[in-house]
Amino acid sequence: MARMTDHLGRPIVVVTGIGVVTSLGVGKTDNWAALTAGKSGIHPITRFPTDHLNTRISGTVDFLASSDRGASALTYELAETTAHEAIAEAGLDVANFGGPLFLASPPVxxxxxxxxxxxxxxxxxxxxxxxxxxxxxxxxxxxxxxxxFGSIADRLSDSLGATGLPITLSTACASGATAIQLGVEAIRRGECDRALSIGADGSVTAEALIRFSLLSALSTQNDMPERASKPFSKDRDGFVIAEGAGALVLESLESAVGRGANVLGVLRGCGEKADDFHRTRSKPDGSPAIATVRAALQDAGMSEGEIEYVNAHGTSTPENDKMEHLSLSTVFGERIRDIPVSSNKSMIGHTLSAAGAVEAAFSLMTMREGVVPPTINYDNPDPAIDLDVVPNVKRSADISSVISNSFGFGGQNACLVLTREPV
Amino acid sequence: MNPQDVVITGIGLVSCLGEGIDAHWEKLTAGRPAPVLDENRFAPYTVHPLPEIDWGLQIAKRGDQRQMETWQRLGTYAAGLALDDAAIKPDLDLCATMDMVVAAGGGERDETVDAAILAQSLTRDDLGVLLNEQLTTELRPTLFLAQLSNLLAGNISIVHKVTGSSRTFMGEEGAGVAAIETAAARIRCGQSTHVLVGGAFQTEHHDMLLGYELAGYLHRGPWKPVWQRQGSEGGGVVTGSGAAFLVLESRQHAEQRGRTAYARLGTVASGRSRRNRDDLGAEISKLLAKAGAENGGMLAISGASGAHKATAAERAALEGVSGLEPRAFGSLTGHLKEAQFPFAVALAALAAFKKQAYPAFDQQAEQAFAGSTDAVLATTVGYHQFEGMALVHATD
Incomplete structure (x- = not known):
C-alpha cells in the first residue's frame, strides 16, 4: 500500500479537482489551449469609461452573466463557476461538498x-x-x-454545501496561495478529509484601477493591450490588472484513494514569510521572498535541486521581477539558469486575490500535460535578469515538481510546492 | 498538562473605556460600570468613541502613522500593547518567528471626495466620466493602502517586526472567531509556537455605520444597554471604536521563556447557521455544548451586538443553561465588529486570571455572579451571520 503520510508524518494532501476562469475563458480546457498557444487575454476596457485614465487596458472577465453587475456579484460568480468545475471533476456533489471553504477574495x-x-x-x-x-x-x-466582507463565502457555503464557518481571507497578491495553504493545514491537522480552496477576483472597477494607477503600479502600454504584460523584459512598466478565479479540491491522499478519486497532483509544501520593509516595496536584499521559498521547500521535505519548474509571480512590474530574480537566484544558485521560469501573467494579467489559486491550477496542468506555458512578449530581455523564461513559445517538458510564487503588497509572501506524484 | 495547550500571554485592549488591561479591569469592575457615549456626532446614531491615544507610544515613527488611517493605526497600536504585555516586542527573534492572524475590515474612504462626487452626480449624466475625473485628481495616492484590509497586518509587520507569517481574515465578527480558532488549532498541532491574533474597528466614519444600516441594523433614539433594545427604534446595534489583540502561545513555548499566562484557551467552537432556514437559538445551544458550557455555572462574556434577532436568540440560549450568567460588554464598549470575539476572549481571560467575576454591566438584565471564574465562556453571535464561542480556563 502507498504511503499516506509525508516526511513529517502528516497526511499527504492531494488535488482531486481543478477549476479555472480567466480572461482567456471559462474552464481548464479553453484556458489551457489559449495559455499554451501564447494567447493574451488582455484587451481595451469596455466595462466603464476610460476618459482621463492613464491605463485603459485590463484582463477583465467580460463574458459572465455578472460581468456588469459589480465586484461582489462577479466575484461570487467567478468563485462558484470554478468551484463547480473543481468539485465535479473530483466526482463530488456540487451542492453538498462536505468540507470547509477557504476563499481568497478582494476586500469589498x-x-x-x-x-x-x-x-x-x-x-x-x-x-x-x-x-x-x-x-x-x-x-x-x-x-x-x-x-x-463575509457575504460571498456565506452564500457560497449555502450553494456548495460547505461545512462550518467559511474563512474569507486577503493577503493581497498572495491571497490565492494562502487559501490553498489554509486548506492544506486543515487537512494536515486532521480536521477534515477534504477542503475547497478558491481564489476569486472580479473587482476591476474604475476606482480599483485608479488606486493602483496612483501607486504607479500599472502598465500604461495601452496601444497594444496584448503586448503590455511583459514580465522579465527590459521595457516592462507595470502589471495589467485582471480578473479570474481558481479553485482546488484538496483531499487527503487516503481519502482520495479510499473513494477511488483521480489524483491530479500533490500539494507537497507551503511556505510564507512577511516583509517588514515597506508597504509597496520589498526588502532590497530579497530576504523575505528567499525565506518564503526556502520555507516551502522545507515544508515539502525537498531540496532546491528537486524543483523542475518555477511558476513565477512575474507581475511585469520593474520591482517585482527584479526581486523575484534575486530571490530565485539566491535559493537555486547557478542552477536557476537551467530551470524553466515562466509567468502566466504575461497572458492573463494579474488576477490579484485570485492569482495564487489560478497559477496553482496552471502549475498542476503544466505537470499533467507535460507542457510549460510560455512567458509571452519577451522581445527585449532584461539583461539583469538571467532566467530561462520559456520565451514566447510553449515547451514540452517532463515536469514532476513545481514551485509557485506569490508576493503581495503589504509584505505578504507565499510559495507552494506542487508535485505530480504523491511519493 | 499538555505542552501544546494554548495559553494567553499577552493582551492589548483599546475601547471607549481607555487603553490597556489595567484601565479596562478598573472600569469594568467598578461598582456600576458606565459606557462612554457620543450621541451627537452621528445622530440619530450613538457611538462609543475612541479614547485619547498618544499614537507615538506604540508607533514611534510619525511617517508610519501618516501611512495609516485611524483603523490601521488603532490595530497597530493595540497589537503593540499585546506584544509589550507578552514581553515579545523587544525580542526581534521572537517577532521574526511569530505568526499573525488579523481579523480585518477596512474601507475608510475619503468622505470629502465621496461627498463632492455624490453632489455632482445629481447634475451629470456621465457618471463614469465624473468618477474618473474626480478620483484621478482628488484621491490621495497613499489612501488606498492606508485603508486596505491586509495592510493592518502589513503595518504590524513594519512597525512591530512580526514577520513569521501574516494572514488577514475578513468577514465581520466571523473573521475574529476564525482568526482565534485557526491560531489555536495551529498551536495545538505544532504548526505554530506563538501567534499574534486580533482585530480592530473604528466606527467613527459614515461608511462604517452604513455597513450596518444598509440592512437597518443600527439602534436609534436614546441609548440603552444591549439586552434592553428589543422593540426600540432601529435595529439594536450601537457600535464602538476599539481593538483587541492577544498573544497566544503553546504552554511549552511560554514556559521556556519564563512567562506566566493569563489563562488557557480551551475549546473554540465556530458555526455558520443558515439563519433564513435554521433556528438560530438551537444552533447557539449546539455551540454552547460544543464549547463545553452546557452544564452552566459560569460567567459568559457575551459579544451580543444588540441586533434584535441575534441578541434575543443568544439570550434565550444562554438562559436555557442553568447558572450561565451573561455579561454583555457591548453595553459599555459598543459593537467592535471584527474585534468583538478577540475582545470577549480577552475579558474572559482577565476574569479567569484575577479570579474575580465582573459585576453586572446592565443593572436590570444581568445578575450578580458569585461562582468561580476557573472557566469563563466567551461568545460572539454575529449581527447578521456567523457565530463563535470559546471556553477560557484559569491556568492553575
Missing part, C-alpha cells in the same frame, strides 16, 4: 453604482448623511450584502 466596498443610485433616491441631507438616511428605509438585503 459599496460599488459606486449603488452609491449613485442610493443618493439619487433621496433629497434630504447631503453627502454620507443622506446615504445613511436612505439606507434606513431600504427593504432589501441585496445592497447590504455587497458591503459585507
Amino acid at each position: 466596498e459599496l460599488d459606486w453604482s449603488e452609491r449613485f443610485s442610493l443618493y439619487a433616491s433621496g433629497s434630504e441631507d447631503i453627502g454620507p448623511e443622506r446615504l445613511l438616511a436612505i439606507a434606513r428605509g431600504l427593504n432589501s438585503l441585496d445592497v447590504f450584502q455587497t458591503s459585507q
